[in-house]
Amino acid sequence: MKLRRSMLFLPGSNAAMLSTAFVYKPDSIMFDLEDAVSLREKDSARLLVFHALRMPAYRDSGIETVVRINPLSTPFGMKDLEAVVRAGVEVVRLPKTDTADDVHALEAEVERIERECGREVGSTRLMAAIESASGVVNAVAIATASKRLIGIALAGFDYVMDMQTERGDGTELFYARCAVLHAARFAKIDAFDVVFSDVNDDDGFLKEVDLIRRLGFNGKSLINPRQIDLLHNAFAPTQEEVDYSRRVVAAAEQGEKQGLGVVSLNGKMIDAPVIEHARVVLRRAEASGVRQ
Numbered sequence: 630m631k632l633r634r635s636m637l638f639l640p641g642s643n644a645a646m647l648s649t650a651f652v653y654k655p656d657s658i659m660f661d662l663e664d665a666v667s668l669r670e671k672d673s674a675r676l677l678v679f680h681a682l683r684m685p686a687y688r689d690s691g692i693e694t695v696v697r698i699n700p701l702s703t704p705f706g707m708k709d710l711e712a713v714v715r716a717g718v719e720v721v722r723l724p725k726t727d728t729a730d731d732v733h734a735l736e737a738e739v740e741r742i743e744r745e746c747g748r749e750v751g752s753t754r755l756m757a758a759i760e761s762a763s764g765v766v767n768a769v770a771i772a773t774a775s776k777r778l779i780g781i782a783l784a785g786f787d788y789v790m791d792m793q794t795e796r797g798d799g800t801e802l803f804y805a806r807c808a809v810l811h812a813a814r815f816a817k818i819d820a821f822d823v824v825f826s827d828v829n830d831d832d833g834f835l836k837e838v839d840l841i842r843r844l845g846f847n848g849k850s851l852i853n854p855r856q857i858d859l860l861h862n863a864f865a866p867t868q869e870e871v872d873y874s875r876r877v878v879a880a881a882e883q884g885e886k887q888g889l890g891v892v893s894l895n896g897k898m899i900d901a902p903v904i905e906h907a908r909v910v911l912r913r914a915e916a917s918g919v920r921q
């Protein structure tokens with residue numbers, strides 16, 4: 630089970646963060662070349678990220694490397710892509726993805742660069758960030774635009790601007806979250822929620838994490854290392870869930886021996902989707918531990 634609960638952003642221009650971020654052990658590290666990097670630092674940040682991607686500390690860490698490039702419509706996007714594909718990045722995150730054609734255009738360039746630098750064609754994976762009404766309306770087309778896509782992410786700050794509103798209690802994101810999730814599940818790829826910007830508000834962060842976990846997101850974009858353990862813990866199944874899932878699987882196996890498709894456990898019906906859910910809980914506990 631590939632876990633992508635925590636995707637930690639860090640500005641590609643910040644050499645100190647680049648040289649230490651792996652110690653926090655997020656599931657994925659997202660080096661940003663887009664909005665967290667000022668115009669005058671675009672070139673130096675690209676170079677820093679190129680070298681970070683080649684450091685053994687990242688290559689051998691087991692942490693997935695992602696780079697958020699600038700859109701290809703800017704003077705920086707293509708240079709970013711050339712650098713990071715050649716450096717061996719695992720996933721390219723395309724910001725402000727409005728249509729499936731944005732993904733097609735990216736994929737064509739990635740394939741060209743892979744051929745030019747001798748990297749295996751298809752080995753660079755993609756993710757698309759949806760940051761506008763257009764992106765949300767086209768979410769299914771975007772999510773199914775390329776076999777290279779590992780997931781789609783909702784990006785809340787640009788999205789609420791496009792919707793002429795602001796971040797609040799989550800009501801303003803409800804439709805977009807559901808649309809992104811359905812598109813991802815339809816395409817059988819991962820779905821990632823927005824960043825939570827107040828790094829000192831643990832209660833607010835955990836409330837949002839609880840909501841998106843229950844909706845079905847795989848994880849969330851993060852901006853600070855302090856958010857990682859909070860998120861991992863909240864995504865881990867509870868001991869109670871693990872114990873119950875073990876009883877469900879045992880009851881199902883017992884039923885199978887007796888040739889029964891449906892059995893009862895303490896008066897509750899146990900059939901195929903319940904058994905499958907129990908197995909998922911047990912796989913999650915194995916991969917991520919039990920909630921503390």
Ligand SMILES: CC(=O)SCCNC(=O)CCNC(=O)[C@H](O)C(C)(C)COP(=O)(O)OP(=O)(O)OC[C@H]1O[C@@H](n2cnc3c(N)ncnc32)[C@H](O)[C@@H]1OP(=O)(O)O
Nearest residue numbers: 637638639640646650661664665786824828852853854855
């Ligand atoms: C809307 C968007 O586009 S969001 C995506 C782009 N944004 C980003 O990438 C922002 C990433 N986050 C940050 O830059 C910072 O966490 C901030 C500015 C939000 C907060 O900064 P601070 O208040 O200084 O953070 P804090 O005090 O928690 O830092 C503690 C330590 O964690 C490190 N740290 C903080 N954020 C990160 C990060 N995202 N990645 C790696 N290390 C980090 C700091 O360098 C510091 O290290 P040190 O103790 O060795 O000096």
Ligand SMILES: O=C([O-])CC(=O)C(=O)O
Nearest residue numbers: 758784785786787824850
């Ligand atoms: O991509 C993200 O998660 C953050 C972002 O740009 C936004 O919220 O606009």
Ligand SMILES: [Mg+2]
Nearest residue numbers: 664760784787
């Ligand atoms: Mg944005």
